[in-house]
Amino acid sequence: MLGLSSRLSADAFVWSEQMVVDIKFGGKEAFHRLSTTGYALAIESIYEYSVNLGCVVYVAFRDGLVVVERDLHALDDELRQWFIESRDERARLVEEEIDPGMPAECPRACPYYRACHPE
DSSP states (O other), X not given: OOOOOXXXXXXXXXXXXXXXXXXXXXXXXXXXXXXXXXXHHHHHHHHOOOOOEEEEEEEEXXXXXXXXXXXXEEOOHHHHHHHHHHHXXXXXXXXXXXXXXXXXXXXXXXXXXXXHSOO
């Protein structure tokens, strides 16, 4: 109902706590909260069950150790609006066949970094 891919899946959903959990590997980014927000909106539209809490779990490997950090956040109206606007903008780009172009700075973790920046 949200126009998202049927291949998406949340890493975890805690029914008793009404919380969506998403696991990420790599650096923390503000837009990562959009994943938990999108999953919550999808769950709400399917099951008519309110989800107001999200958690992005960041896993990293440093000095032979597994480091886990958590970003627990409320899925408030501001995040929900940001998700809807982002989804609509991407849908518009696809529908109108607009090339968004290259970003001002490419993250080195991008899987296509070498294709765009041969060294």
